[in-house]
Structure formats: C-alpha cells, structure tokens
Amino acid sequence: MMRIKFLVRKTHKWLGLILSVQLLLWIVSGLYMTAVPLTNVHGNHLLKADDEVLLNQYSWQPISQAELEQYAPVSSVRLTSRLNQALYVLTTEQGLIYLDGETLEKVRPLTRNDIAMIAKKKFAYDAPVQSAVLLKQYPQELGGRNQPVWQVNFNAAFNASLYFHPVTGALISKRSDIWRAFDFLWMLHIMDYDERSDVNNNLLFLSALTALIFVTAGLWLLFYSFHRRNKKQVA
Structure with a gap:
C-alpha cells in the first residue's frame, strides 16, 4: 500500500506541475467569458438602432425578363438599397451583379x-473615422474568406x-478589442491554436483526461489520509 501511495503522490505532483499553467489559463479565460456580457463581445453596443428601410421611399422600376436575359442564367433577383x-x-453563374x-x-x-x-451613421459613438481600408479578403478576425471587404476603424470603443x-454598403460584421480578447482567450481555453x-x-x-487523473489522484490521497488517521485513532 505504501508503494501505491508513493506512486500516486508522485503522479499527482508531476501532473500538477504540468497542468498548472493550463489550469490557470482555463480559470482566467473562463472568468473573462462569464464576466463580459456576450452582447458586448458581439459588438451590439457599437451600433445605433437601425432605422426601418422602406423600399417604396426610393424610385425604382420592375426588371423585365428581357433585361435579365443578358445576365442569364439568373437564379435569383433581390431588391435592396444603398x-x-x-x-x-x-x-x-458568374457571381453577383x-x-x-x-x-x-x-x-x-x-x-x-x-x-x-455609412460607418459614421451606424457607429453609436461620437468619434471620427480613423481609417477606411478596402481589403482584398476578409481579415483573420472575420474568418479569412477570399472576398473583398471595407474595414472602417475607430479610435474609440475599444478600437x-x-x-x-464593397458594393451594397451592407454591414457584414463588427469587432472590438473586447471581441479580440475573447477570441484569444477562447483559443487558449479550447487549445485550438490554429482555427480557434x-x-x-x-x-x-488529452489535457482534460490528464486533469481528470490529477483530480482523481488527489481525491484518492485525501481519502487515504483520512482513512489512515481514523485507523490511528482507533488503535
């Protein structure tokens, strides 16, 4: 039994050393995720309330089948505004027109x-546009899709x-340092350092399994300690 206790104690000690950094990261990232409201992570607070867009307030004419044929085949037609x-x-088939x-x-x-x-009208804070850049593809924080997108940066509301x-002016997404910190900590939390x-x-x-062994070894040592103490008291 003493041999088993020695092995369990040693295993528990070394697993604790190996896991200590990751356990700290799990705790810190978990605290951030529970402390920061998801609505702020998603950036909803960055935008003004949308005004309802009524297409009948704009001048437009129906598009005929003959006019569509020059772009054929057309799988769908949508009317929006900008x-x-x-x-x-x-x-x-050639893409969106x-x-x-x-x-x-x-x-x-x-x-x-x-x-x-457009960005100034949508942004909820009174701040000037710091920069507006037409990117050839989505940045990593939007998933890196191979499509152009306008990035408008503000030196306000956590950057x-x-x-x-680039054509319709529709808002695709919004990001801030709140989201960026969440994304970084999420990467550390799930230990996916590539796609996140x-x-x-x-x-x-493997880390979760190691943590389970670490906790199980600690509980066994605790139980063994109490069991030994009770035996001494009886004796």
Whole structure:
C-alpha cells in the first residue's frame, strides 16, 4: 500500500506541475467569458438602432425578363438599397451583379468617402473615422474568406472596427478589442491554436483526461489520509 501511495503522490505532483499553467489559463479565460456580457463581445453596443428601410421611399422600376436575359442564367433577383437608392442584386453563374434600381445599369463600388459616411451613421459613438481600408479578403478576425471587404476603424470603443460590403454598403460584421480578447482567450481555453473553433481536438482531450487523473489522484490521497488517521485513532 505504501508503494501505491508513493506512486500516486508522485503522479499527482508531476501532473500538477504540468497542468498548472493550463489550469490557470482555463480559470482566467473562463472568468473573462462569464464576466463580459456576450452582447458586448458581439459588438451590439457599437451600433445605433437601425432605422426601418422602406423600399417604396426610393424610385425604382420592375426588371423585365428581357433585361435579365443578358445576365442569364439568373437564379435569383433581390431588391435592396444603398445610399438612398434602390439596388437590384442578381445571382448568376458568374457571381453577383448589382444594378441601379432606377436605371438598371451596373453600379460602381462604393468609394472610401461613401463607406466612411455609412460607418459614421451606424457607429453609436461620437468619434471620427480613423481609417477606411478596402481589403482584398476578409481579415483573420472575420474568418479569412477570399472576398473583398471595407474595414472602417475607430479610435474609440475599444478600437472598434466595422466591416462593410464593397458594393451594397451592407454591414457584414463588427469587432472590438473586447471581441479580440475573447477570441484569444477562447483559443487558449479550447487549445485550438490554429482555427480557434475545434473543441474536439486531441490536445484538449488529452489535457482534460490528464486533469481528470490529477483530480482523481488527489481525491484518492485525501481519502487515504483520512482513512489512515481514523485507523490511528482507533488503535
């Protein structure tokens, strides 16, 4: 029995040393995730309340089948708006095509000034636009998709960034240092240092299993200690 106690105690000690850093990271990241409201992590507080957009307030005309044939095959047609004008979005085999709702001509991508104006109208804080950059693809914090996107940065509200579609001006997403800290701690919490999304990775499973052995060894030592003490008292 003394041999078993020695092995369990040694195992418990070394596992404690190995796990101590990761256990601390689990605790710190867990505290952050429970202390910070998810609505702030998602950045909902960065935006003003959206005004309802009524398309009938804009001038637009129906698009005929003959006009659609030049872009055929067209799988879907959607009517939306941008910069106070109606906008048709056509889904084709060549990709999305954007037409002015009134003239039915292809529209130009939005300029930096257009995007900055849209961002200022949506941002909930009274702060100037620090920068507006047209990225060739989504940044890592948006998943790295291979599509262009406007990134508008503000030196306010924990370095907020708003992301917009380059043609429609639609808000794609919003990020701030609150989200970035959450994302970093989530990576440490689930131990997925690449995609930061796989909670079934082998490293996390091995660490959790090691932690289980560590706790089990500690409980066994506690039980053994009490059992030995009771035997001495009886004797």
